[in-house]
Amino acid sequence: MNKAIPGFTGSPLQRIDHERDNPANIASMRADPAALLLRLDGLDPVAGEEGLNWGSLAEAGEAELALLGLIEGVPRFVALNAHADANARSPALFRMLGDLPSSEAATYAVARSLVDWHARHGHCPRCGKATEPIRAGWARRCAADGSEHFPRTDPVVIMLAEHRGRVLVGRQPRFPPNRYSALAGFVEVGESIEEAVARELFEEAGVRATSVRYIASQPWPFPSSLMIACVAPVESDAITLDTKELEDAMWVGREDVVQALAEAEGARFLAPPAYAIANTLFHRWLAGD
Amino acid sequence: MNKAIPGFTGSPLQRIDHERDNPANIASMRADPAALLLRLDGLDPVAGEEGLNWGSLAEAGEAELALLGLIEGVPRFVALNAHADANARSPALFRMLGDLPSSEAATYAVARSLVDWHARHGHCPRCGKATEPIRAGWARRCAADGSEHFPRTDPVVIMLAEHRGRVLVGRQPRFPPNRYSALAGFVEVGESIEEAVARELFEEAGVRATSVRYIASQPWPFPSSLMIACVAPVESDAITLDTKELEDAMWVGREDVVQALAEAEGARFLAPPAYAIANTLFHRWLAGD
Numbered sequence A, B: 001m002n003k004a005i006p007g008f009t010g011s012p013l014q015r016i017d018h019e020r021d022n023p024a025n026i027a028s029m030r031a032d033p034a035a036l037l038l039r040l041d042g043l044d045p046v047a048g049e050e051g052l053n054w055g056s057l058a059e060a061g062e063a064e065l066a067l068l069g070l071i072e073g074v075p076r077f078v079a080l081n082a083h084a085d086a087n088a089r090s091p092a093l094f095r096m097l098g099d100l101p102s103s104e105a106a107t108y109a110v111a112r113s114l115v116d117w118h119a120r121h122g123h124c125p126r127c128g129k130a131t132e133p134i135r136a137g138w139a140r141r142c143a144a145d146g147s148e149h150f151p152r153t154d155p156v157v158i159m160l161a162e163h164r165g166r167v168l169v170g171r172q173p174r175f176p177p178n179r180y181s182a183l184a185g186f187v188e189v190g191e192s193i194e195e196a197v198a199r200e201l202f203e204e205a206g207v208r209a210t211s212v213r214y215i216a217s218q219p220w221p222f223p224s225s226l227m228i229a230c231v232a233p234v235e236s237d238a239i240t241l242d243t244k245e246l247e248d249a250m251w252v253g254r255e256d257v258v259q260a261l262a263e264a265e266g267a268r269f270l271a272p273p274a275y276a277i278a279n280t281l282f283h284r285w286l287a288g289d
Helices: A023-031 A091-099 A102-120 A193-205 A254-261 A277-286 B023-031 B091-099 B102-120 B193-205 B254-261 B277-286
Strands: A036-038 A054-056 A065-071 A074-079 A131-134 A139-142 A154-163 A166-171 A183-186 A213-220 A225-233 A248-252 B036-038 B054-056 B065-071 B074-079 B131-134 B139-142 B154-163 B166-171 B183-186 B213-220 B225-233 B248-252
Touching: A023 A065, A023 A074, A036 A102, A065 A102, A074 A102, A102 A213, A154 A193, A154 A277, A166 A193, A183 A193, A193 A225, A193 B213, A213 A277, A213 B193, A225 A277, A248 A254, A254 A277, B023 B065, B023 B074, B036 B102, B065 B102, B074 B102, B102 B213, B154 B193, B154 B277, B166 B193, B183 B193, B193 B225, B213 B277, B225 B277, B248 B254, B254 B277
Parallel strands: A036 A074, A154 A225, B036 B074, B154 B225
Antiparallel strands: A036 A054, A065 A074, A131 A139, A154 A166, A154 A183, A166 A248, A213 A225, B036 B054, B065 B074, B131 B139, B154 B166, B154 B183, B166 B248, B213 B225
């Protein structure tokens, strides 16, 4: 994996979203004998040594289909599954993600977020009645009140506070032993990316950002975040930890980060996996971004 | 207004989100005689020459309250309003937004997005039953299935394609006469900011981005977008217009943009208002960002 490219990006998928509202073309694609169905096990990929696994549309049976788009000119679909359980995240899933090329993981991410959204949004948030998929699986419509609803994409800021050549890493109680990562939090309504970065750093670690620079972004399909990675110089290295969010935080230098990324023996901490943008963020920070 | 600072940012509001789960503290704030209620007319601000208008909590009557946060140490609330109509956007509203200082507009944006979200999300998207506000108005909970639901923040990319010192501006049919702006579109599930910029530029104008640089962001409370402004150099200036999205597009040079921002007589186009991040984006592009 190219360490400068965030995980879950680089899918060869052409979304052809202008076709989603064209039922005749969607019907042709569904009737195309070359059309392929992404095989999923619940929400997990069915991946082998050659990456994602595709079958014929017949395998979907009576399930509703969503059009992912085209790859190599071939229509690609995924079956909606109202019983998909987003909370069932197995260690096997994360091992598979570590093995998949970023471009394959990126195609999977689209499918996972979409299927998961449908499974958890079968009713109209306005009136409570059941909704139906429309736009080739890219929205749902309520026949009772006519409202249309679109998949959620939740922006999350993830950032390294920076002070005199060191950056701040923290660990959540749910992390594997010795894993530390960049701090993170959801962008709330009515705030910019820069404001969310400053707010989260102050809330979680008591440090005050003097500026914010954007570094990179990635989709994160658990369930459907948009991760926005930044670096923020801060006024002081005095930390006041929010122990509800983090069980520890520490300042680390360049050599610490180099060793963590290299998974060196005796490294001060264990870095997040390559498909997480925190990993990209460490690489980009070392590169001077 | 400082032209380098995006509209709807710079609110003095401290969100104190760690208090939202502390019912005793929330009750104290509601009982505080100094606590203030943001006066709204439906979803519109009730603004005078001195900016936003605040009253006592008693004015809310039986309405549920959401805690916006603290300003100058004083708790600030807004009343939820299930009948607020997000589609009722009056010309008077946009005149008011043009007159409000950015920091006041930013506080208003938090309230508007929050009240609007509650008004359109009274039911559980999983099971359809009615939900109730929790977390001081920052979430809703379904008593039937126990699920919790959080306000949406929808990321939108807005970008200037750039080619040999010129940038691409387009107009939507709903724009006022001669208004042109940066192209824009929602970030979809499973894509990065950079991928969304490239996709939208290709779909709407047929131009291919060779890279994407992030410039700035702002919240946009109609209803609750996160606008992410970028500049993207493109391979060629040949345009293929998607006439479903845009009625025209054209390449403009530095002097065109200078005159548009100055609202000069004879300017080639009318720029978006100062509170829109497209305006900031033009200023930042002229400044060399």
